[in-house]
Amino acid sequence: MEESVTTGLMAVSVNNHCDEIQDFERVVAAYRPSVFRFALASLRDPDAAETLTQDCFLRAYRNRNQFRGDASVKTWLMQIAVNLIRDRARNRRLQFWRRTQRLAVDAVDLDHCLANRGASPEAQALLNDQVREIWRAAQTLPDKQRSVFLLRFVEDMELLEIADVMGLKEGTIKSHLFRALHSIRERVRKSP
């Protein structure tokens, strides 16, 4: 009985996901900010992030009939975005030049967005330094670790969702996240 109820609920969920993808304009409106944000945090280049976001939705639109509804639309879109970012990262030379070009600019850009969370000026300054250091450290992480880290702390996704997006087991995601956090923490601790 319980099994049939679970199966029934899963079927309803799959149908809902399949219905959702048919109204593509609504899909774009709902998930565009997430895809752009993840692309921007990964590439650190607004123009490249914009292009990648458009590519992501174009690919999704072309393949919308192949969407089976096993995962949520957001998970499916993030899978496409992760693959596009990985394909892009394969061009190592381009990545190297982009990295050297963008590193200085990013720190300045990000400074405008550092929040004032009502803490004392000293505490706020410490927190902002920590944010800057995390940002720099995230840049040096291996691709998979960086994607897992950004999905967890920028997109606020659960480990299981990240596992679906990355096509990996939850344990592997946990391991990537631990390594990413450890590298970042070491860097933050060593910063003056």
Add this chain to the structure above:
Amino acid sequence: MNQHLSSAQISEWVAGERTAETQRHVRECLACHAELSGFEAGLSAFGHTVRQWAVQQETRQSHRELSNASWRWAWGTAAILAVALLPAYWQGQVPIETVQHEDALLLEDIDTQLSRMVPASMEPLLSLMSLTQEREDERK
């Protein structure tokens, strides 16, 4: 657990790996609790900052797209106007043969004017004089 949490244990905790022993230690040890809270606050602030940055960049991108679209419209309109007005411009242009013919006529007219014995206003008088002369000749 008497010793403080190691850096690796703190990272494990934030990654979601929490043993009963570390949970107890974090509850009891103020230093480790503060260390963990500080790191988690930094990660939370990082997420917030990146999200803010993305919103800012997205707004900037859409403004740029809007501005590019305005320019595209302006250039498109200019191109359509140019294409539409080109035939009218070409129709207004006088062929070179016509211009040469008109120039020749004008020069001919100037030649005629210059070759006159008297100014045009005196020409009727001249013809009257020549008529009088003819009659006198007939009378003779």
